[in-house]
Amino acid sequence: MSKSFGALRVVDDVSFDLADGEALGILGPNGAGKTTLFNLISGDTAHDAGSITLAGGRLDGVPAFRRAGLGIGRTYQIPRPYAKMTTFENLLVASRFAAGRSEHEAFSTCAQLLEECGLDGRANRAAGSLTLLDRKRLELARALAGEPKLLLLDEIAGGLTDAESEQLVALVRRVRERGVTIIWIEHVLHAVMAVAERLMVLSFGQKIAEGRPDQVINDPEVRRVYLGIDA
Numbered sequence: 522m523s524k525s526f527g528a529l530r531v532v533d534d535v536s537f538d539l540a541d542g543e544a545l546g547i548l549g550p551n552g553a554g555k556t557t558l559f560n561l562i563s564g565d566t567a568h569d570a571g572s573i574t575l576a577g578g579r580l581d582g583v584p585a586f587r588r589a590g591l592g593i594g595r596t597y598q599i600p601r602p603y604a605k606m607t608t609f610e611n612l613l614v615a616s617r618f619a620a621g622r623s624e625h626e627a628f629s630t631c632a633q634l635l636e637e638c639g640l641d642g643r644a645n646r647a648a649g650s651l652t653l654l655d656r657k658r659l660e661l662a663r664a665l666a667g668e669p670k671l672l673l674l675d676e677i678a679g680g681l682t683d684a685e686s687e688q689l690v691a692l693v694r695r696v697r698e699r700g701v702t703i704i705w706i707e708h709v710l711h712a713v714m715a716v717a718e719r720l721m722v723l724s725f726g727q728k729i730a731e732g733r734p735d736q737v738i739n740d741p742e743v744r745r746v747y748l749g750i751d752a
């Protein structure tokens with residue numbers, strides 16, 4: 522797919538595929554086009570050229586809310602909760618309308634997710650009053666409440682302590698073990714490398730490397746562009 526904003530080609534002919542249940546990590550410097558690529562997949566932004574297919578069905582032109590219903594869940598780098606709703610209500614919306622759960626089912630799924638995502642005790646707090654860290658947890662919990670087949674995680678590990686980061690990695694692994702396919706944009710390398718079996722690196726909108734994490738991290742171009750290390 523490709524996408525330009527004015528004269529700036531932000532995603533430049535990037536092509537990749539994912540097997541069912543696979544976990545792909547995306548790395549790249551700030552402004553490389555990573556979030557824009559997510560926006561193209563989730564339908565938040567329309568692509569200029571190319572196409573996208575989910576489980577054999579073309580998604581081109583399908584609006585974002587339908588893609589959510591088809592199983593694409595995502596988090597936003599800058600959390601976007603329904604600020605006036607409670608934490609629990611935020612999860613209920615995703616469970617009822619993205620996953621299509623009954624009220625009864627949604628209630629128990631969301632209660633479990635609160636605990637799993639470290640939000641117990643915040644259920645009745647207005648989402649807009651949560652700390653940044655809790656809003657990030659809510660992003661993840663809400664995406665999971667939608668029961669995605671493909672989960673797009675956009676920098677969810679930043680700002681966590683080592684212990685919190687370990688808990689997050691364990692949670693993402695559990696999600697993956699349930700068969701969810703994952704794409705994770707992350708600057709916290711050890712977190713994404715603990716989950717992803719494949720890494721892709723973007724720079725100025727182009728894919729500059731893709732492959733096994735150890736190979737990609739040791740690629741001279743990646744070390745120069747992303748890690749700032751001259752090989």
Ligand SMILES: Nc1ncnc2c1ncn2[C@@H]1O[C@H](COP(=O)(O)OP(=O)(O)OP(=O)(O)O)[C@@H](O)[C@H]1O
Nearest residue numbers: 526529531549550551552553554555556557558598
């Ligand atoms: N809606 C928009 N209109 C104009 N320019 C945009 C828009 N969205 C993104 N851009 C520009 O596209 C480029 C890529 O942005 P993007 O957020 O995709 O990068 P990124 O790799 O996710 O960066 P970061 O790691 O900082 O989140 C940037 O130069 C950004 O300013």
